Amino acid sequence: MSNHGINKLLKIKCNFCLRLELILSKMRFNSPLPSLLAASFTLCLVFLPLARAIGAEINGAKDFPKSDIDKVTATGSGISGPGAPIPADGNGFRIGEMAEGVRITAENRDKLATASVVKSGLLPAIKPIWDIHLRDTNIILGGDGNYYMTGSTGDDIWKYNDGIELWKSPDLIQWTYLGLIWSLEKDGGWEKLWREKKGHPIRAIWAPEIHYIHHNYYLCFGMPPGGMSILKSTTGKPEGPYVHATDPNKPILGGIGPIPGSFLIDPTLFEDDDGKVYFTYGPGKVIARMKDDLSDFAEPLRPVKLADKTDDPTTRRDADDDFGFEGATIFKANGKYYFGATDKYHGRYSMCMGISNNIYGPYHLRHETVPCNGGTDFFKAKDGYWYTAFFGDDDQAPWRERPGIVRIDFDPEGKVIVAKKQPDFILAPGQGN
Numbered sequence: 001m002s003n004h005g006i007n008k009l010l011k012i013k014c015n016f017c018l019r020l021e022l023i024l025s026k027m028r029f030n031s032p033l034p035s036l037l038a039a040s041f042t043l044c045l046v047f048l049p050l051a052r053a054i055g056a057e058i059n060g061a062k063d064f065p066k067s068d069i070d071k072v073t074a075t076g077s078g079i080s081g082p083g084a085p086i087p088a089d090g091n092g093f094r095i096g097e098m099a100e101g102v103r104i105t106a107e108n109r110d111k112l113a114t115a116s117v118v119k120s121g122l123l124p125a126i127k128p129i130w131d132i133h134l135r136d137t138n139i140i141l142g143g144d145g146n147y148y149m150t151g152s153t154g155d156d157i158w159k160y161n162d163g164i165e166l167w168k169s170p171d172l173i174q175w176t177y178l179g180l181i182w183s184l185e186k187d188g189g190w191e192k193l194w195r196e197k198k199g200h201p202i203r204a205i206w207a208p209e210i211h212y213i214h215h216n217y218y219l220c221f222g223m224p225p226g227g228m229s230i231l232k233s234t235t236g237k238p239e240g241p242y243v244h245a246t247d248p249n250k251p252i253l254g255g256i257g258p259i260p261g262s263f264l265i266d267p268t269l270f271e272d273d274d275g276k277v278y279f280t281y282g283p284g285k286v287i288a289r290m291k292d293d294l295s296d297f298a299e300p301l302r303p304v305k306l307a308d309k310t311d312d313p314t315t316r317r318d319a320d321d322d323f324g325f326e327g328a329t330i331f332k333a334n335g336k337y338y339f340g341a342t343d344k345y346h347g348r349y350s351m352c353m354g355i356s357n358n359i360y361g362p363y364h365l366r367h368e369t370v371p372c373n374g375g376t377d378f379f380k381a382k383d384g385y386w387y388t389a390f391f392g393d394d395d396q397a398p399w400r401e402r403p404g405i406v407r408i409d410f411d412p413e414g415k416v417i418v419a420k421k422q423p424d425f426i427l428a429p430g431q432g433n
Helices: 003-009 015-024 036-057 066-073
Strands: 135-141 147-152 163-169 176-183 195-197 200-202 206-213 216-222 228-233 242-244 267-271 277-281 286-289 326-333 336-345 348-356 364-368 378-380 386-390 404-410 416-418
Touching (some): 206 267, 267 326, 277 326, 326 348
Antiparallel strands (some): 135 147, 147 163, 216 228, 277 286, 326 336, 336 348, 348 364, 386 404, 404 416
16 A cells, blocks of 8 residues: 555544654555554554654644644634725725734724824825735745735634635736645645644644745745745646645754744745845844755854844834844845844834845844835835835734735835835825825
8 A cells, every 4th residue: 555545544633643644654565454444553553652752843733632623723714715806995904804813893993903104104095905814915026927925814823724825916906816725734744733832722824925936936934833844836836736845744943842942933035146045034033045946954044133233122022133023034126135024113013124235244224114014025026116015913004914015115225115106006095196
């Protein structure tokens, strides 16, 4: 019997079997086993200790009763689905959605998104680009001339979701849903394991990103309570199918060992002009060049420093972080490297970045880029302008947990600023240029 056949026989909904599948994927069976019952019983007896040892490596992995997992999955959908064009009124969010773990109601909606960043003049009166529940918005211009968008999806990522969803657009206005392009249940390796966080089961993809690198598409993501992976398309198409570029049996970083030291999330990738690819994550404390196939690091992780750090507590959440505390990103514009992470900047959840002539730093001029844009990315569009993705994750934002974009510019020092002129299609009704 092939390992694929064994795997199908043993797909019982428990974490032991998920761990068992990781073992079986590395083994070959040359003769048929007598029956499903005998196969399951024999393999359980032989491999249970080893399976538990493998599961123990992944922090928080636990054999939850099926009833506990059913309670989690019954709380809402694990996908966000196709979405729709933004309604005429533009802003706000629907009652029943989630914002930072809080269920949106008619009573609390205005408090959770006051749009004070617009009222103060720090941001134009923008509206979302698509009516979909999405955190950690990531948008790229693909190799085929289309834009692709992903992010954290599902009704409640603090509990679970089903995997990675993808949308496609020729113009950033009309979006086509490409579906669930990578499923935790069907495609996951170590990621299939249900894990414990704050006493409850959790299995969710956080902040997935799509990247067009070396003429192919790659996905990277993190999972709570820690651990990151990189996937690659087997067809060269953005919709995949995808397989692991890194080891499917363990995270490339994080997820193994004591928490909080292993609670590492928010990976990102950057391809430089010479084709070299770099990796950072979370607060952006380190960086490393990847092997050409992105299967592992080509060098040790190197520390990244901000040369002119200030200690203003109103512009950072944690005093020991140079750039921010999560959501790291890198891009290059006008010959300069921009490196940073999301932080609490005067209460706004904004991407804060430094500037350098060298990918490894040191970086200078840390600044808030676009107020309230969140843990997102930056991309150069077909119109020749630079943009940041946006999703809104604080009470100053014009909306919460929907995808948006903001056109950016650069001031004389090179700092990222909000462009004076924005495309009409992202402005709220009556706010055209």
